[in-house]
């Protein structure tokens with residue numbers, strides 16, 4: 001089996017498991033003032049500090065959520081509710097579906113949304129962005145740190161400068177940036193979304209980092225947890241897993257050169273097949289992601305062939321796989337529906353070495369060649 005879908009999720013790391021096992025024993029409610037509660041609360045604090053240390057942010061700025069999706073929703077809805085009708089949001093067409101699907105709700109609340117365009121490589125223009133900020137005067141700009149499908153990185157430090165110059169807030173969905181980019185690149189945004197399961201932590205836990213001075217309305221109620229920014233008894237086991245994963249990541253960080261692995265894979269395929277393009281190739285990308293288009297090959301056919309070989313990749317984002325609609329990210333980059341349906345994503349991680357990616361590359365080349373030959377024969381026999 002070869003797993004090449006690390007942008008969808010990662011396996012649970014050892015420290016995450018250890019810390020979760022501790023949390024299973026400490027079953028008290030962290031809000032209780034007795035000893036059981038205090039023990040759970042201590043583990044919660046230790047986990048918060050561990051995540052804060054990984055990012056270099058203040059532990060008090062961290063609001064734990066049920067994942068990156070909730071963190072995104074909280075950032076957008078929380079601010080829309082804070083500002084009220086007339087709230088103006090500037091975002092892009094290639095954001096994660098948790099941003100996209102929150103937009104109709106914001107409009108229902110009387111918010112106004114504008115999109116900044118990206119080019120065919122998935123990159124935005126800072127000049128266009130500045131013009132839009134000047135004319136639209138958004139309360140909030142929400143732009144992702146790195147795209148989950150193409151890996152393309154938006155220039156967050158420059159975007160933050162623009163936002164600060166025009167007195168608007170910046171939210172960045174850094175779910176795919178965490179563990180792949182130096183945190184200084186994205187952590188200074190006013191609001192930052194992260195998720196545990198992209199760094200070998202458990203699924204179902206993430207955080208929104210809310211910088212001091214930024215106020216938003218909570219979207220979950222039930223108690224004063226997370227300094228009243230997210231009510232409800234904390235998911236102590238999940239949060240402990242996030243803490244453990246963050247600690248392990250800090251200790252092992254940088255030990256694997258995924259760019260070398262990814263570049264080797266891309267060169268291997270590019271050198272053997274025609275009719276191939278790599279989305280975002282000319283732009284800065286996170287080091288583990290390749291989004292390939294194999295002309296003439298429907299992505300689900302290639303996915304199915306590789307699956308039978310025990311090689312696991314994805315077409316578009318995991319959240320939208322299973323649906324036959326083409327990726328909104330690729331459509332946002334100007335691809336036609338049929339072009340978008342020919343794209344697949346390989347994303348590498350802990351268990352990907354040069355031998356692994358070479359094996360995958362050879363299988364991909366063999367299947368693409370076979371499927372193309374079959375398609376030609378079919379066309380000739382018509």
Ligand SMILES: Cc1ncc(COP(=O)(O)O)c(C=O)c1O
Pocket residue numbers: 007008066067068069070072096098144146147148173175176195196197204205206317318319
């Ligand atoms: C860029 C991005 N944002 C948000 C999310 C959602 O995170 P979660 O799965 O923790 O809800 C994902 C998940 O794939 C993602 O890639």
